[in-house]
Amino acid sequence: MGHLTNDEFFTKLADVFNTRKAKAHGAIYLTQKRLSYNTNQTPPSPENEEQDALADLHPSQPLPLLVRATNGKGKEHRAAKVKLSTVVQPDDLAGFYARYAEVCKAGMAALKPRDRTKRKAKAKKRKGGGGGVAPAS
Amino acid sequence: MPYYAKSEDWLHQSALLLQARPSTTRITTRYHLKPARRVPKPKKSDPSQPTTTTQSTQPQQPSEGKGQEEGKPPRGRLILKTFDPCSGATLKYKTSKAAEVTRLIQMLGTLGRRMAGVNVADEAEDEVMADVSTPVVEGEGGVGVGSGVQTPTLGQTAGGGGGAAVGGKEQAQQQGGGGGKGKKKKGKR
Numbered sequence: 001m002g003h004l005t006n007d008e009f010f011t012k013l014a015d016v017f018n019t020r021k022a023k024a025h026g027a028i029y030l031t032q033k034r035l036s037y038n039t040n041q042t043p044p045s046p047e048n049e050e051q052d053a054l055a056d057l058h059p060s061q062p063l064p065l066l067v068r069a070t071n072g073k074g075k076e077h078r079a080a081k082v083k084l085s086t087v088v089q090p091d092d093l094a095g096f097y098a099r100y101a102e103v104c105k106a107g108m109a110a111l112k113p114r115d116r117t118k119r120k121a122k123a124k125k126r127k128g129g130g131g132g133v134a135p136a137s
Numbered sequence: 138m139p140y141y142a143k144s145e146d147w148l149h150q151s152a153l154l155l156q157a158r159p160s161t162t163r164i165t166t167r168y169h170l171k172p173a174r175r176v177p178k179p180k181k182s183d184p185s186q187p188t189t190t191t192q193s194t195q196p197q198q199p200s201e202g203k204g205q206e207e208g209k210p211p212r213g214r215l216i217l218k219t220f221d222p223c224s225g226a227t228l229k230y231k232t233s234k235a236a237e238v239t240r241l242i243q244m245l246g247t248l249g250r251r252m253a254g255v256n257v258a259d260e261a262e263d264e265v266m267a268d269v270s271t272p273v274v275e276g277e278g279g280v281g282v283g284s285g286v287q288t289p290t291l292g293q294t295a296g297g298g299g300g301a302a303v304g305g306k307e308q309a310q311q312q313g314g315g316g317g318k319g320k321k322k323k324g325k326r
Contacts, residue, residue, distance in 0.1 A: 020170060024211045027169030032245065034252045036160045062255045072169075090253040097246030101239050110170050110213030111235035 003066075006096055009086035010103050013069050016082055017107025020071070027072040030104075035066040035087055062090035067100075138227045144217075144237065147230035148244045151219040154226055155251045162221040164248060166241075170211040217241060219248075 004012065020026055065088040073081035088096045141147040155162050212233060219228040232241070 020168075023170075025170050025172050027167055030166040030168070031163055032249055032252065033163035034160050034254075062253045065249050065253050088249070088253075090255050093246065093250055093253060093255065097242060097249065100245070101242035104168075104242055105235075105238045108168055108213055108215065108235065108238055110211050111215060111238065112212070112233050114234070114236045 004084060004086045006086055006088065006092065006099075009067070009069070009084055010099055012082075012084050014103055014107065016069065016071055016084070017103070020107070021109060024110075028107075029068075029070050029072050031068040033066055035064045064089050065093070067096075138229060140229045140231060144230055144232070144241060144244065147217060147219075147228055148248070150228050151248055152251060154219055154221055154228060155248060158221045158223055159252060159254065161223045162219060162252070164245060164252075165218045165220065166245070167216040167218065168213060169216075170213050172211045215241070217245075 016028060020028055067086050067088055069082075069084040071080075071082045141150070151162075151164065214231060214233050215238065216229060216231040220226070230241075
């Protein structure tokens with residue numbers, strides 16, 4: 001399966017999140033790693049492997065990232081499996097992650113929203129406690 | 138396979154792992170939903186209801202239904218995992234707070250930059266510039282402590298934008314910027 005463009009990736013990822021929301025159970029996996037496949041045309045010879053291992057740490061050029069998304073369907077539900085993948089060029093990283101954050105935040109609606117009730121309760125307690133203490137003393 | 142209590146710790150360790158093995162390390166984000174399996178507790182209304190007639194069972198059923206509906210909205214979990222198949226090192230962080238999502242994705246972004254081999258320093262410089270510019274605006278208001286208070290609120294309103302959300306390193310840089318600002322102030326006075 002070929003890689004999608006970033007735009008396609010985001011629209012399809014949003015779809016995946018939406019179906020997940022509708023079903024109310026299941027998982028979504030998002031993975032990112034350096035795209036190391038097919039980047040250097042010449043396969044490293046065993047003699048150079050030591051050098052390559054070190055060259056890995058300081059690549060002369062920024063390398064693209066591979067971002068994948070699946071809905072975690074295994075063998076039994078192979079037909080329902082969704083696999084998305086896209087390649088992010090190093091120049092696009094900032095823009096990609098900005099949109100990524102948007103999509104994820106919109107999609108992960110089942111997480112706990114920020115709980116303000118506790119804070120309010122505490123504030124009330126403080127107020128109430130202060131009021132209670134003052135007449136007693 | 139440690140879980141870290143703080144996302145900053147996870148970010149730091151992941152950055153170190155990425156530094157060591159940038160080409161094999163991968164970061165997986167798992168978001169999963171679980172139907173809430175909270176057993177609806179028999180409410181206090183039960184003892185009161187035997188006093189009434191059998192008609193009370195009809196109102197009771199909707200109340201139970203309500204309880205199930207309240208328990209129903211599934212809870213999501215978010216698990217970040219940095220894994221290096223070469224050494225088998227696994228670093229994890231899990232959360233269930235929606236407020237953290239944006240910050241965590243930004244962390245993924247910073248780690249992604251490391252993964253790609255982009256010079257992180259270039260980006261960091263830009264952010265330092267942004268950080269310096271904000272306290273200058275607030276400089277008239279008063280002391281550096283005030284600006285320190287205001288930056289987190291900025292981060293909250295902007296959905297975790299800005300330097301405060303990205304991680305410990307940039308927080309350190311913020312402090313550095315604040316210090317520089319203080320010196321400037323002294324010079325002016």
